[in-house]
Amino acid sequence: MSRIGYARVSTIDQDLETQIAKLKAEGCAIIRSEKVSGASRDGRAELATIIDFLRPGDELVVARLDRLGRDTRDVLNIIHECEQKGAFVTVLDPHVSTRGEMGHVVLTVLGMVAQMERRFIKERQREGIEQAKRQGVYKGGRQRLDRGRIRELSAKGLGPAGIAKLVGCSRMQVYRIIHACQ
Incomplete structure (x- = not known):
């Protein structure tokens, strides 16, 4: 056991x-x-x-x-x-x-x-975003990754695994960013 x-x-x-x-x-x-x-x-x-x-x-x-x-x-x-x-x-x-x-x-x-707690959190978050939008102060979520740097490294020929290691994210995130700009 x-x-x-x-x-x-x-x-x-x-x-x-x-x-x-x-x-x-x-x-x-x-x-x-x-x-x-x-x-x-x-x-x-x-x-x-x-x-x-x-x-x-x-x-x-x-x-x-x-x-x-x-x-x-x-x-x-x-x-x-x-x-x-x-x-x-x-x-x-x-x-x-x-x-x-x-x-x-x-x-x-x-x-x-x-599950209820997760729904309540999402609901409060959505309400907060809507209120911030009405007040004109909503700027969106912060970007956690430097997408420009990822595209730049890809253009230089570095593979997704190498890019992910350099910027500290998963390969899947790198693939998404690279494919979003194509």
């Missing part, structure tokens, strides 16, 4: 260290982490790897439920996939596990709360 930790943050400028420290303190022998949105399962290769390698009796451990996903259906599907392999899911904050029947109920409710 292995305790396998999974840590996730949504953006490259967020820090995984707090989650990883909690997972190590809980005795996770293996910890996989990634910097990708939890809004869907797309692009979450580390989570897919963990689920593929789960064996009966293993335990997937996450610091908080929203690290597994923001959508109740996704979270429940992940839990179901783990259980199909005979594994358990444990959330550290609040401490809940699928080892008991009550754990399933609590995780379902927490998943629904996480």
